[in-house]
Amino acid sequence: MKHENRSLGLVNYHSIQYFSRDLKSCVEWHKKTFGFEEIAQSSENWEKRHGMRSVVLRGAGSIGWIITEPIEKNSTAGRYLSTHPDGVAFLNFKVKNLKKTVEFLADKKAAFLYEIENHKSLNDGYWYETAIATALDDVGFRFIEESQYDQFAPGFKWINQEKNKHNSFGLDLGIDHVTCNGRSMHAITEFYRHCLGFEQYWGIEFHTNHHKPDLGTGSGLESIVMWDKESGIKFATNQPLAPYFNNSQIQIYVEDNRGSGVQHIAFGTKNIIDTVSKIRNKGAVFLEASDKYYEQLPARMSAMKLDKIKEPFNIIKENNILLDGSNSKYLLQIFMKEQSVQLQKKEAGPFFYEIIQREGDESFGEGNFKALFDSIEKQQVSENRQEMRERVDSLC
Incomplete structure (x- = not known):
């Protein structure tokens, strides 16, 4: 059965996930070179579950810059870096309505990487996400609908939650x-x-x-x-x-x-x-x-x-x-x-x-x-x- 959705419902970028073999050096370079600031990091439970660790920077236009390194070779980052040099592995997008986005993608026979994940927070906030494989070999696209979620993302604890802060290098346009x-x-x-x-x-x-x-x-x-x-x-x-x-x-x-x-x-x-x-x-x-x-x-x-x-x-x-x-x-x-x-x-x-x-x-x-x-x-x-x-x- 075909749905009537004629749009993917994209709003903007939520974040970029960048896989690196050297988390510390990559984070410090982006902070020094672009004036990005550290705003969140992966929790111990998330790291244990996914076999990776991440630091999140407030990037251009306050878009999240997620720098991730593998802890385990069979993790998503580990498998990516076993083939490729460091680089962008996921483009993460905000969408208006994830259910409609998924219906649109399903009609197009998109290759989903996992089922929709639902997360709730104590302040009645929510986070829904899924991701698809793309024609860019090992680069994936992730789609996110969230409202008042109390973390940067599920499994990521805030270090500095201040939003829409001016970038000292003038990179405010995203x-x-x-x-x-x-x-x-x-x-x-x-x-x-x-x-x-x-x-x-x-x-x-x-x-x-x-x-x-x-x-x-x-x-x-x-x-x-x-x-x-x-x-x-x-x-x-x-x-x-x-x-x-x-x-x-x-x-x-x-x-x-x-x-x-x-x-x-x-x-x-x-x-x-x-x-x-x-x-x-x-x-x-x-x-x-x-x-x-x-x-x-x-x-x-x-x-x-x-x-x-x-x-x-x-x-x-x-x-x-x-x-x-x-x-x-x-x-x-x-x-x-x-x-x-x-x-x-x-x-x-x-x-x-x-x-x-x-x-x-x-x-x-x-x-x-x-x-x-x-x-x-x-x-x-x-x-x-x-x-x-x-x-x-x-x-x-």
Whole structure:
């Protein structure tokens, strides 16, 4: 029997669960680099039951950042990390009505990881949750309906329950988008379309040969952005592009991650210059745009009908911030280097973060997308891959 539910009922992100081999180092890096604060931790009973331990940070936009390490090899985190480097293992979403969400997913033949869990608290609060497998290999999606529940989550005790506290680095706008990589993009985007009811928002494809035609080799990618109109949640997905499929930075990510997965998460800010300055002062490193990018930027701004921006151009260039837009609306963004570089540990993996400031432009600017492509290619492809990995190993 088919139900009439036409929507997944997403509201927003509840939290991100990040699996790490070194809980302490990962927690301290996020606290130092982004000004995240510790708000909860797993209880002894939860740890004994699940064979894992977790610390929860108040992340961007007060979204929970759950850093989890395995205690036992056969735990969920242990099994994930036996295959993959550290990285995002669950995206957790708030929903309006979990019963209706489950009906919607069941109609789409989603693969549920477990039955609905019901939890009550002494103050008449409640917590309902379930989770599904996805087309992103070992990354799962969890759906949560809760009201006045007296813990961060079942089995997690509060350390600091203060809500909606201002982030000292200006990361108050939450998650702008999540980007994933896979060898076959449409296996992922069609999952979003069919199982989650998402629609296409944007798309692009290009190859090194498009702007370096004399180069005898190269890399390429194709990308599609899907979104949920009700919540505004957006997922970008990349796949390698022939004729040099195996040279693609996306293929390199899939090899390094040992499967498809979350490549990066973008944090929104109202003042990217201030945010980036604070992050850089904490020792974080960013991808660098080429000098040619900034030489060509004034002409690109003219073509985009972007007469002026409120940020000083020289400061934008000094900070390697990228600019895109159209018709007087623009966005500014910058990409951090991989966690394996940030933490100086190869097993920290190829996941990275992006910082973005939107001034009316809600697109995924083509010019910046190509600049990111060039920057990652400079790091991952143009250099000898083995030399790059040996350099990372030498930092460990």
